[in-house]
Amino acid sequence: MLVSLNWLKNYVDYGDLTPEQLGEKITKSGIEVDGIEYVISETSDNIVVGYVKECEQHPNADKLKLCQVDVGEEELLQIICGAPNVAQGQKVVVAKPGAVLPGDFKIKKVKLRGIESNGMICSLQELSVGERFVHSQYAEGIVVLPEDAVVGEEVDALLNLDDAILEFDLTPNRADALSMIGVAYEVGAILDEDITLPEPTLPSSDEKVADYVEVKIDDLEACPYYGAFIIKDVEVKPAPLWMQNYLLAAGVRSINNVVDITNYVLLEYGQPLHAFDYDLLNSKEIVVRRAKEKEQIVTLDDQTRTLSEDNLLITNGEKGIALAGVMGGADTEVNDATTTILLEAAYFDGQVIRQTVKETGLRSDASTRYERGIDPNRVREAGIRACELLAKYANGTVVEGVAEVDELDRNDWTVDINTQVVNRRLGTAISNDEMEAILRKLRFGYEVNGDDITVTIPTRRGDITIFEDMLEEIARIYGYDHLPYTLPANASKPGGLSDEQLLRREVNGYLQSIGLSEAITYSLLNKKDASSFVSPELSNDLKPVSLAMPMSEDHQYLRLSLIPELLSRLTYNVARKQANVGLYELGSVFLSEEQEVTKQPKEYLRLSGAITGHWLDHAWQEEVKQVDFYVVKGIVEGLFKYLNLDVTYQQAKVEDMHPGRCATLYHGDVAIGFLGQVHPAVTNERDLKETYVFDIDMEYILQLDRDPLMYEPVPKYPSILRDIAFVVSNTVQAGDIQSEVKRVGAPLVTKVEAFDVYTGDNVKADEKSLAFNIHYQDPNKTLTDEEVDASMKEIVTAIEEKFGGYVRS
Amino acid sequence: MSLIKGGIIVQEQLKQLEQEAIEKVANVVDLKALQEIQVAYTGRKGSITEVLRGMGKLSKEERPIIGELANKVRASIQATIDEKKAALELEQLEKQLEKETIDVTLPGRPVQFGGSHVLTSLIEEIEDLFIGLGYEVREGPEVETDYYNFEALNLPKGHPARDMQDSFYITNELLLRTHTSPVQARTMRALDGQEPIRMICPGKVYRRDSDDATHSHQFTQIEGLYVDKNVRMSDLKGTLDLFAKKMFGEDRDIRLRPSFFPFTEPSVEMDISCKVCSGEGCSVCKQTGWIEILGAGMVHPSVLEMAGYDPNVYTGFAFGMGPDRIAMLKYGIEDIRRFYTNDMRFLKQFHEA
CATH class of the missing domain: 3.50.40.10 (Phenylalanyl-trna Synthetase, Chain B, domain 3)
Known part of the structure; x- marks a missing residue:
C-alpha cells in the first residue's frame, strides 16, 4: 500500500512531523514502512502557473518560440521556449528568474540568439519529478495545465510536487490499512489525533x-x-x-x-x-x-x-x-x-x-x-x-x-479484557485509566466494570476476535518500547545436547581436523542425480520422491544420496581453478519405496565425502600426493577408530563406482556404506579427474549403544615384534591373510599390520609379496622367543595351506 | 747423578725434538698434516723412538733419566697435538654447519585442516547460547505433513497467510517444511500439555522462491519455544535482548515492533541497529538505521490448545530467525547462493574463525 501524505492530510492532521518521523512512528506501532518516496527530489520557489498570452516564432532560430507570459505580475515575462508543444492560450509551468532547478540550475535573465529570455517554461522532467509520478499526458514536452489553474500561483500543490509517499509493507492481518480511511484511523490512534471522514449522501432524483x-x-x-x-x-x-x-x-x-x-x-x-x-x-x-x-x-x-x-x-x-x-x-x-x-x-x-x-x-x-x-x-x-x-x-x-x-451481517462484536490479566501477560503495570486512553485512541467502544473491560470491536478491524488480539492492540499503542525487560521467573533445568547431537558434533570435528571442509548442498536434485550413488545396503526399490509442482527440473526430486551434489560442487570448484577439493556433508536422504507417495519418506542421516586432486601438497618440497583409495580409506578408518567401532571392508561392485576400487563397509554383519573411486566414466562426464568418495549410514551409527569408556591397564611386560613376508597369488587379499594370522595367532597376536606390497624381480608375474608386522603380547608374563617361534610356525603352515603361499626369504 | 757426554747429547736431542714438534704443530692448518706430525715424532718409527735407540750406548745410570725425559717429551708433544686437534675439529664442524644453512623464510610443511560451514558454526553458536539458558535442541523431519506445518500452527487450509510462504508440495498432505515451527508443534504434542518446554530447533527449510542474490529455495532456520506457567511478553523481550547483545555485540540497540504471525499473538519483529552505519542510515539498512533480525511472539492460544496445553494455565513465547540472513549481515556476504555453491574460496574463509 502506497500512502500519499498529501492525500492522508485530508483525514488526519499529523502536525509538524516529517515523513521520516511519521514513518518511524507507524513502523514502531505495527505497520512496517518499507520506504519513503518523494515526488521531486529538490524543491524551489518561484515556480508558478503562467498564461501564454503570445507565442511567436523566434526571428533568429527555427526551433525556438518567443512567448509573452503572464505570471500574475504587472509586466509580462518574455520567455524563449524550445518545446514543440508550446502555444498561445496555454497555462504552463514557469520557472521565474530566481528559481533554482535541480542540478543547481539557476534561472536568470539571459539572451538567446540576440533576444532576452526572462525565465523558463518547464516540463516535469526539468522539475525532477520522479519517473513514476509523471502523468502520461505530460510525458513529452512542457506541462499544459488545466484551464482553471490560477495564474501566478506556485505549482507545488497543483502538481502535487510537495508530496511524500510512505510505502507500507502490510502483514496479512492488517486489511484495515488497505484504505486511506483505515490509515487515518491508524495514524489517529498513534498520534492521538481526531480524524475527519467523508460523509457522502445519495442525491434524490425523479427516476427510481x-x-x-x-x-x-x-x-x-x-x-x-x-x-x-x-x-x-x-x-x-x-x-x-x-x-x-x-x-x-x-x-x-x-x-x-x-x-x-x-x-x-x-x-x-x-x-x-x-x-x-x-x-x-x-x-x-x-x-x-x-x-x-x-x-x-x-x-x-x-x-x-x-x-x-x-x-x-x-x-x-x-x-x-x-x-x-x-x-x-x-x-x-x-x-x-x-x-x-x-x-x-x-x-x-x-x-x-x-x-x-x-x-x-x-x-x-x-x-x-x-x-x-x-x-x-x-x-x-x-x-x-x-x-x-x-x-x-x-x-x-x-x-x-x-x-x-x-443479507450482510454488519454487527460488531465484543472482546472481554481485564486489566490485571493484561498486565500479567505483558509484564506491565498499566492502570485502568491508561487502558481506557488506549481504547479511546483506537476508537473502540468499551464498558468498564472495575478491572473488567468489555471492548466493542468495529467491523473495520476483522482481525481482532480474541483476548490475545486485544493484548497486541494494547501493547502496540502502549508501545513495545515501554515493555520491561525480564527473564522468565520459572524454575529452570539444565539444557544441553542429546547424545546423538553431541556425537554429530564430534564427527564434524574429526573430519574438519583431518582437512575436509563441511559443505551444505541442496536436497532437491534433478532426476538422474537424485537416484545415483544409492548405497548398496539400501533397498533396491527406492524411488526418489518428486515434488508435485517443481519450479524446475533441476530441483524436482529429493535426494537418495549426498554424493551426486557433492560431485557437482567439486566440478564447480575445479572449473574455477580450485583443483584440490575435499568436501563432506552430514545430511538427510529421503527414502520411500512407494510408487505413489502417501506417507512421509524415512529421513536417514548420511555422512558423505568427496575428494579430488592433491591430498598432500608440500609444493616446494616436491612432496605432492594425489588422493587415492587408501587416503579415503584412511579417513574412514580414522573415523571409526575415533568412534571406537570395528568396521571391516569388502571388495564390492557398486553402480557408478570403479569396479576394482570400491569397498563396502560392515559393522559386524550390518552393511553401513561404501567408499572408493568414482567410475572414470562418471568423473569424465563431470569434468573431474580421479575422484574418491565415501558414504556412511550415520543413522545407524547414531543409534548404536556406545560402550562406556573403560580404562585398560598399560601392559607391564614387553611385546615382541616379528616381520614376515608371504608370496601369494595376485588374487589373494591382504585383509584375508591378516584375518588368518590373527585367528591362528590368537590370543598372543594383538595386532597384524601390512607394511609392504611387492611385485617385480624375484616374484613371479602372477604373484605378489605381502609383508606384515605381527605384534605379540602376553599380558601376564614376558614372552620367550621359543613361544613366538612356535606361533610363527603355526601361522606359516596355515597361510601355506589356506592360500598356497610361501614365506619369502 | 749427572750425565756424562753421551747422555747430554741425547738429552739435547730430545729437547730439540720437543721444540721442533711444538713449532710444527703450531703451524699446522689441517688434521691430515697434524696426523703426519704425530707419526713423525711420537709414532713407532718416529723421531723420539729413533733417539731412544741410541740409548744402548749410555751408562746404566743414565738410561732411566733419559727414559723419563723421553716420556715427558712424548707426552708434551702429544698434548700439543691433542689440543691442536680439538681446535681443528671444532673449526671443521663450524665450517660444516655453516654449509648446512637453510632458507628459514620458505614455508613450513602445511598442517591440513578443514572446517565447519559458516551456517553450521552460526547455528551451533546460537544453540550453545540457548543451551546456557536451559534450552534443549530438538529436530524434526524436513518432509512434513500439512497438519504440522500449517494447521497445528493456526494456519488452516485457505488461510491468507499461507501465501506468505508458498510451498513445495509433494501430495496434498505432504510438503517440504516451510519453517522449523512444526518441530515445536510436534514437541508440544509429544509432551501432551504436561510439561514446560524450553527448546530450540534448527534445520533446513524450503520455500517456493526462485534462487537469486537474496532468495534461495532452500535455506536454514532456527526457532525457539518457551512454554510454562505465567510466561510474560516482557520475558520474551528480556530473552531476545540477551540473545541479541551476545550475538551481535553489547553496543547494538534493539527495537521490537508489532508484526503478524498466525502462530503468535501478540507478534513481534526485532530489529538491531545497523552495524555498518551505527543507525545513521545506509544502503545495508535501506536508510532506516535498523536491520530486521528475527520474528517472535507469544504463542497463539489456538496453537497451545491444539497441542494439548491449556492456554489459561500455560503461556509461552516463540521466536525464529534465519541463519543465512544473519550470516550475510554479520560477514557482509552479498549473495545467499554462496552458502550452497560451496566454493572452497568461500568455505575456507570461515575455517580460521
Missing part, C-alpha cells in the same frame, strides 16, 4: 433505480450483498488533476474520470467498485451466481477465461459480465461513448475470491482486498461516495436508490 435494474443473488454465502447504482448522462473525460495526482502517488495510472473515481474510492474506502456501461448490459437484471463448469468470459484484458464452479460470476441473467471481485468483462467496459453507468458495490467472500485468483492467476487491487476481508459497513457507503464524485466530476445524474440484495 428499480426501473433500470433488479439484483438477484444465487449464492448468498459467497455474496451476501450486492448493490447496483445507476448514474446517467455521464460525460467520460479526464479526471480532475488533483485526483490524478493522488492516484499516481498511490501507484494507479489515470484512465478516465469514471474508472479513476472507482479506483479513488477503492483506495479511499478499501471497497472495490466496478462500473459497467449500462447500455451494453442488454438486460435489466444482475444475477450473481457460480460459474458453470467450462463457462467462458472475456475479461477487460481481452483474455478468454475458462471458469469452474469455484468461481463467482456477475451476469446479466444470461451471460457473464464480470468475474466477481477480480476483473470486469470486456463486453461491458466503460468507453468514451458511455453515458449511463451501472456501479457495483458488493461484498464477496474472501475464500471464493482467493480460489478464483489462484485458478486464473489474476490478482488486482480489488481481489487483494476481498481476499483479506473488507468492512461490511463501508460497502454501500463507498458506492454512495462514488455516485457523489461521478455527479461532480463526470456531470452525471444519480438515479435515486440502490438496487440491492442485502
